[in-house]
Amino acid sequence: MSAPVKISADRRGWPFYALGAVFVAYVVFLYGPMACIYLLSFQGPQGGLSFPMRGVSLHWFDQLIEQGDTGDLMGALSRSIPLALIVMGLTVLISLAGGLAFRRNFPCSGLLFYLVIASLVAPGYVLSIGIGLMFQLFGLETNWYTSALGAQLSWTLPFGLLIMFAIFGRFSRSYEEASRDLGANQLQTMWLVVVPILLPGMIAVALFGFTLSYDEFARTLQTTGSTNTVPIEIWSMTQNVTSPSIYALGTLTTGLSFLVIGVSLGAIALIQRRRLGSIAGRG
Amino acid sequence: MAGGSAFTPGRLKSFALVLPLALVLIVFVVAPLAVVLAVSVFRYDNFEVIPAFTFENYASVLTSHLTLSLYLTMLKLAAMTWVCTLLIGYSVAAFLVFHVRNRLVAIGLFLLCTVPFWTSNVIRMISWLPLLGKQGVINQALMGTGIIHEPLQFLLFSDFSVVISYVHLFTIFMIVPIFNAMSRIDRSLFEAALDAGAARWQTVLWVVLPLTKSGIVLGSIFVVTLVMGDFYVVKVMSGGRDASVVSAMYDDISTLLFPHAAASAAVLMIILTVMVAAILRFVDVRKELVSGR
Numbered sequence: 001m002s003a004p005v006k007i008s009a010d011r012r013g014w015p016f017y018a019l020g021a022v023f024v025a026y027v028v029f030l031y032g033p034m035a036c037i038y039l040l041s042f043q044g045p046q047g048g049l050s051f052p053m054r055g056v057s058l059h060w061f062d063q064l065i066e067q068g069d070t071g072d073l074m075g076a077l078s079r080s081i082p083l084a085l086i087v088m089g090l091t092v093l094i095s096l097a098g099g100l101a102f103r104r105n106f107p108c109s110g111l112l113f114y115l116v117i118a119s120l121v122a123p124g125y126v127l128s129i130g131i132g133l134m135f136q137l138f139g140l141e142t143n144w145y146t147s148a149l150g151a152q153l154s155w156t157l158p159f160g161l162l163i164m165f166a167i168f169g170r171f172s173r174s175y176e177e178a179s180r181d182l183g184a185n186q187l188q189t190m191w192l193v194v195v196p197i198l199l200p201g202m203i204a205v206a207l208f209g210f211t212l213s214y215d216e217f218a219r220t221l222q223t224t225g226s227t228n229t230v231p232i233e234i235w236s237m238t239q240n241v242t243s244p245s246i247y248a249l250g251t252l253t254t255g256l257s258f259l260v261i262g263v264s265l266g267a268i269a270l271i272q273r274r275r276l277g278s279i280a281g282r283g
Numbered sequence: 284m285a286g287g288s289a290f291t292p293g294r295l296k297s298f299a300l301v302l303p304l305a306l307v308l309i310v311f312v313v314a315p316l317a318v319v320l321a322v323s324v325f326r327y328d329n330f331e332v333i334p335a336f337t338f339e340n341y342a343s344v345l346t347s348h349l350t351l352s353l354y355l356t357m358l359k360l361a362a363m364t365w366v367c368t369l370l371i372g373y374s375v376a377a378f379l380v381f382h383v384r385n386r387l388v389a390i391g392l393f394l395l396c397t398v399p400f401w402t403s404n405v406i407r408m409i410s411w412l413p414l415l416g417k418q419g420v421i422n423q424a425l426m427g428t429g430i431i432h433e434p435l436q437f438l439l440f441s442d443f444s445v446v447i448s449y450v451h452l453f454t455i456f457m458i459v460p461i462f463n464a465m466s467r468i469d470r471s472l473f474e475a476a477l478d479a480g481a482a483r484w485q486t487v488l489w490v491v492l493p494l495t496k497s498g499i500v501l502g503s504i505f506v507v508t509l510v511m512g513d514f515y516v517v518k519v520m521s522g523g524r525d526a527s528v529v530s531a532m533y534d535d536i537s538t539l540l541f542p543h544a545a546a547s548a549a550v551l552m553i554i555l556t557v558m559v560a561a562i563l564r565f566v567d568v569r570k571e572l573v574s575g576r
Contacts (some may be wrong), residue, residue: 010547012382013483015382016378016382019374019375019377019378019382020378020382021376022371022374022375022378023375023379023392025525026371026374026375026396026454027349027395027396029451030396030399030451031399033407033410033411033413033414033451034399034402034406034407034410036410036413036414036420037406037409037410037413040413049412049413049416050412050413050416050418050419050420051413051419051420051423060402081401093303094303094304094307095304097301097303097304098301098303098304100298100300101296101297101298101300101301102301104297104360106294106297106298106301108293109297109301110569111553112304112305112308112499113569114569115305115308115312116304116308117311117568118312119308120505121504121505121508121512121555121559122312122316122508122512122552122555123508123511123529123551123552123555124512124534125514125529125533126316126319126512126529126532126548126551126552127311127312127315127316128316128557129315129319129532129536129541129544129548130314130315130316130318130319130548131311131315132312132323133315133318133319133322133541133545134314134315134318136446137318140557144498150307150310150311151311153311154307154308154311154312157304157307157308161304162572165572166463207401208401211401211402212401215401215402215403215404215405217404217405217514217515218512218514218529221533222536227478230403230407231403234403234405234406235405235515238405238409238515238519244426246409249406250403250409250410252405252408253403254402254403254406257401257403258402259403260401261398265394277408280314
């Protein structure tokens with residue numbers, strides 16, 4: 001980079017270019033490899049695991065879906081998607097309630113807070129073993145809608161709650177007071193005032209809930225019983241499939257994630273734009 | 284903690300609101316960890332805990348050379364990953380917060396960094412295979428330009444590829460808390476520092492760094508615990524040469540050595556708790572996260 005320039009209001013100094021270069025390199029580093037496997041998944045039938053591309057086709061998607069290169073992809077999807085939706089709904093509700101409660105101090109709030117952090121940083125597989133053993137000890141069967149659901153909530157709830165903390169940090173209580181002064185009861189205040197204001201944040205929590213559940217691996221491994229979810233299906237493919245159909249699965253599952261991300265971010269942007277429109281004049 | 288009357292209406296409401304959260308955490312975090320501890324100190328046979336106290340499992344975990352070498356490997360990888368994610372995360376966050384002037388652009392670029400986090404980790408990890416391999420993109424490019432004449436061997440199935448994957452997966456955990464801490468810095472402090480005659484590096488060292496300490500601490504906790512608890516990256520990206528502490532547990536479970544896995548899990552939890560507690564001495568996380576700005 002060039003020699004240090006004096007700091008001034010409108011001149012970009014060398015730190016801008018240095019840090020900008022790091023940023024661009026990081027983004028390339030982030031997306032480059034992913035882009036490679038999406039490209040490679042569209043190879044012709046002669047294609048291998050690496051470049052150069054040998055032709056262009058949907059052969060590997062066909063292999064994946066029609067020829068059953070995976071054990072049970074459709075079955076895994078039919079569990080992973082409902083599971084992610086349930087986890088998403090519960091994460092939004094429980095995090096919202098928790099966020100509301102944490103605005104005051106209550107007995108044991110400190111303990112509960114550290115429990116949330118512990119749940120976040122505890123090694124997923126250790127929890128997975130624990131939940132699996134616990135179900136065995138009580139003679140219960142592990143299943144995606146019982147043990148795996150709980151295991152995934154232990155992963156999504158800390159994220160949901162931390163986002164809620166950030167949202168409530170900027171939420172003014174005077175809205176609730178105003179609503180009460182106007183004669184609304186608690187339920188009306190919640191449903192007609194608090195929830196609409198917090199809606200963008202709740203969509204963000206929902207996005208985390210869905211995607212973290214849909215991609216969760218370690219906590220699900222010992223808790224989903226005999227039936228796989230999508231990440232476990234992918235994992236078992238990494239162990240024994242050495243054809244580009246594993247890239248095809250990567251492209252498919254990432255496509256679904258991108259769809260969910262796009263819808264969520266689009267919804268948030270739409271709400272924000274409407275708000276800006278309805279209070280035109282205020283920045 | 285509960286001073287005075289514990290059952291005022293306000294408190295009852297708080298309790299009702301946190302009840303679902305508390306229940307999930309007790310049933311799916313506290314109880315399972317208690318079960319792990321129980322299985323680790325009791326004899327275990329045919330899916331039943333036999334209440335006969337034993338330290339055998341711990342003795343076998345703690346005296347094995349494998350345990351020591353696993354932890355040394357993981358600590359080395361965690362340290363390398365921590366340094367890389369901290370340097371990259373700090374630079375990226377600083378660029379977004381201090382150097383991008385348009386707020387909407389900054390948010391857009393921040394989201395650009397976040398999107399991969401919402402996609403599959405396993406897929407992101409294996410996406411390095413076509414790049415780093417012997418016939419991979421990087422080797423082909425280097426050979427094509429004549430910089431090297433033989434493919435570089437260290438790129439794949441090495442510590443290098445493992446750390447690359449960790450940095451790829453976990454840098455976002457460093458960016459977000461540091462980004463948060465930087466966003467809260469009052470810009471007038473920079474002018475004050477400038478007026479007081481501070482050079483740019485002095486402002487960074489004595490103003491920005493202390494005020495972003497909490498972000499660094501939080502990010503460090505996330506990155507270190509994520510690497511130490513890693514399941515598959517070491518295994519896949521080292522080409523099966525190395526194992527992680529956790530993947531060794533998986534091998535135990537696969538051969539039905541539940542008590543051994545449980546003791547190993549307990550040891551890992553204790554080590555992580557000590558590490559996190561040591562890091563937490565530097566900052567009050569609760570104040571940082573709950574009270575917001």
